[in-house]
Structure formats: structure tokens, C-alpha cells
Amino acid sequence: MSVKVKIPGALTTVQDAGRYGYQKSGISTSGVMDADAYEKANYLVGNEQGEAVLEMTVFGGTYEFTEDTVAAVTGAQMELTLNQQQVPLNCPIQIHKGDSLTVGIAKAGLRGYLAVAGGFDVPVVMGSRSTNQKCRLGGLEGRALAAGDELPVGKGGKTYQEVKERRTEPREFPALITIRVIEGPQAEYFTEKGKKAFYSETYTISEQSDRMGYRLEGPSVESKNGTDIVSDGIALGSVQIPPSGKPIVLLADRQTTGGYAKVATVYSRDIPRLVQGRPGEKVRFVPITLEEAQKF
């Protein structure tokens, strides 16, 4: 069984939970940006968690199936049609051999996730199927999908009958995205005024935002004596402040290390909401203590 790419979408890559254990060698984790939508997509088609899906950015493209199966799309609000008939997001879709599924432009949110029963069975490279474009690793030849590609699907997936009752709640896409952050690791590099701006002002997601990081426009986060540090490791969700004072939130394809101070780190449960934010949309940061964040 395989899925043929008729139209690839703006940026569609194979992703799973990510590639771990190689950050010490400079290899980013990659993996899905929105772990919440990813988990739901695999649930809807009855996959074990950890199976690979397609992450589709802005618009999804058209995919043809070579056999009967079940598929589902979660995440951004993308219009979904099966052989030109509208079908719903966030629920299992019965697929017959030769069917063509089209995932349209995102009306709200930015990233959609397409799961197929059995998972996309590209080779596991260094423990993961995730595409890392910079390192040309994983996924389909380490690159974004192109028209004419054919993706193998794993055997032993559930049938439509087995999962047809499953549903997940649609995501909400508020006009102002509120994100909880944990202070540090280098909060002491910043003035009280700088931190106050960061926690009280509204920031706009810049056009230069991608899987590596979200650049934000808005008031500068003022530092005491500049933000150059001797390079250290960059955790997922680190809010790095370069000399311009404009925050950059570092995400799945981030560099493993970097030389700018980090005022705060996004709470891991809020990353899915941040990465559905589109350029031009607004973000606000609110502090949460480490103890609160680790209570769950």
C-alpha cells in the first residue's frame, strides 16, 4: 500500500515525534511542530503513538491511495475533500482504493497533520522517520514532498470499521495567542524594564518564521550589557534575544546550540498553540513557575 503525491502542498514533510540522542553532534531533533495534533491524528486512525504522519504547512495538497484504508487530518482548519466531496477534519475518513484526498488552504491555524492507518513507512534513520531538511536526513530523501512522490505505508494498520467512532475536538484559534513561559535560563541578563515589556506587551509573528524558529516583532527586550553569551545548548521553546532585542522562539528544527541569552522558555504544553500561529498574528507571554509547570 502506498500514497501517491499528486500535488505536494506548500511545505509537506514526513514527521514523527523527532530524532533524539544526536543533539550532542549538532543534529536537531526535527519532528512534528504540533505534538498535540500529531497525537490526535494517530489516535483517529488507530496507529500506535510514534508513527510517522505528513505535516502540511499553509495548504496540504492532493494524495491518492492505492488501497482501501483509513486516514484523518487534524491541526489547522484546512478544507478537506475526498473525490471532490467535502469530508470532516478530526475524524476517521474511509478511503477506498483509488480515492483522492485534497487538503486545502488553512483558514485558521497553519499546520495540518495527515495520518494513515499503518503510518508512513519511510526508512528509520538514526531512530526516527522525521525529515531534517538541513541535514538531508529522514523522511523522503531528507526533503519536502514533490509531485510524483510515492510514500510507502506500513502494514497491519486498523481498518475504518475498527476506528470509525473515534473523534477528537477541533482546535481553537484565538485572535491573541497567550503562551505560558518559564523564566530563564538567562533571565538575569535583562533589565526589569526589558522583562516587563516581554511579559506585558503584545508581539506579532513575523514573516520570517519557520520550523526553526518564530521571530517576533514588538517592543525590544532590553538587556543590561548585551545578550552575547558563550554558546550553550538550546532547549525546545527557548526564547532567545538577539542584539535587536526582538524575541525568537526556537522550535523543532532549531540549532542545537547558540550564543544569545534566553530570557525564558515556552511551557512544553503551549508549543502546539504557538506553532499554529500565522505570520501577522499576535502573541502574549505570561509567566508560570517551574513547579506549576511540572505539577501535571
Place this chain on the structure above:
Amino acid sequence: MGKMKFLPAGDRAMIVEFGSEIDDALNNQVHVLAKKLEESQIRGVLETVPTFRSLLIYYEPGEIKFGQLQEKISAFGELTAAGSQKKKRILKIPCCYGARFGQDLGFMEKHTGLTRDEIIAIHSSVDYKIYMLGFLPGFVYLGGLDKRLEMPRMTTPRVKIQPGAVGIGGSQTGVYPLASPGGWRLMGGTPVDFYDPDRENPILCQAGEYIRFVPISIDDYYDIRREVVKGTYQVEAVEEGGEPCQ
């Protein structure tokens, strides 16, 4: 020994900081801690990233909380002895200085007042310690550059530098593992791939090891490159004292 600082990097990572400078002793402590964590297999510790002067530790807060991890690490005690007694593992990296790889050797001569031969002799006489990897896959941050060879980065970085390019930026020297923009001054090229996604082990070297550049001719470069592409080339590794090892 300096005091360790435990800094939260979100709810799933911790930075253990040993200091704020680039310093051999600090870096040793980083690698000793990384090793201890690996050996002790603490439940919930997922992955570590050693850097010049700190260790980033990813962990699963459902298994271990920040405070508990801090206690376990503090209980390790002194982080020096084992690391400093270790033999140096030195990788000999063939490097063709000049030829079509040495775009900035002319600049280097003017900047340092040294001749090209002197620059090459100095650069290839040091065993550079790999303090950390980062920035790009397989990109090594090396310590030990001779002060006479320190030089400013380019004001406008090159748009594309070829993989294998050897250069100097500020007080750093190193190798570009894949095509990348970059601002370092270029002096040579190595036929060896520091990163090759198709190789069984894509990354050539590890933090804590050493690199020595061995000058080769352009003909040697092409001969070695042919072997590298075929997959038959082995980088020579020695341990301090001259004993060969693989």
C-alpha cells in the same frame, strides 16, 4: 572547582552551568558530568548536549522533577579526576592548505605578518581539543588556536562555503561540515566528510576528542577524496603517546 549552577530551560530541560568562559578545566567538568549521567542511567534523563561551559540535560518531568535531578547531580561530588587522567584521542585530518581552498591565505599573510608557510606550519602543529559540536551537524568548536593566527571574521559573510573548508574566525578554527553561509577566513580544505548522512555513523568526531591537521598536496586531496567517496577511507586516530588505535 567552581560551583555548579542549575538553571531551568523550560519544564523539560535543565542547564548545568560551570562558568561563563571558554576554559579547558570547565569544559572537562562538562564532559565528566555528561559521562556520569550516561553511566548512571538516571530514570527520566533523555539526552545531554555538552557545550563549552555547560551541559544541557533533557529530561521527562513525569519521571523526575527539576529538584530531584539537581540532588542526584550534586551527589556525584567532584567532577574532575576521571576526565583528566584520560588519554587524548587525536584524529588526524588531512588538509590541503592553499590551492583552490585558500582564498584568504593572502589576507592572513597581511593580517599576521607571517608567510603562508609559517601560517600553515603553526596551524598544523597544534592538537585542537573539540570542546563541543553544534551550529551545524558535525560542526566542531575547537580550542587551542595559536594567538598569532587569530583574525577577524569577514564583515560580509560568504553566501556559500563548500563542505570541508578549513578556516579561522576570531579565536576559533574549524571545518565546515556541509555547504553553508559563513564568515570565517578560509585557508584549506579537507577531503574527509565531517558529516555524511549516508555513512553508518554520520558524525565523524565527538566532543572531548582532539583534531590535528596534517598538510597534504592537492594530488593527495583528490586521491583521498576518491577513497572517501568509495567509503574505503579511514581517518587515522592515535592516542597520546603515539599508539595507533581505531
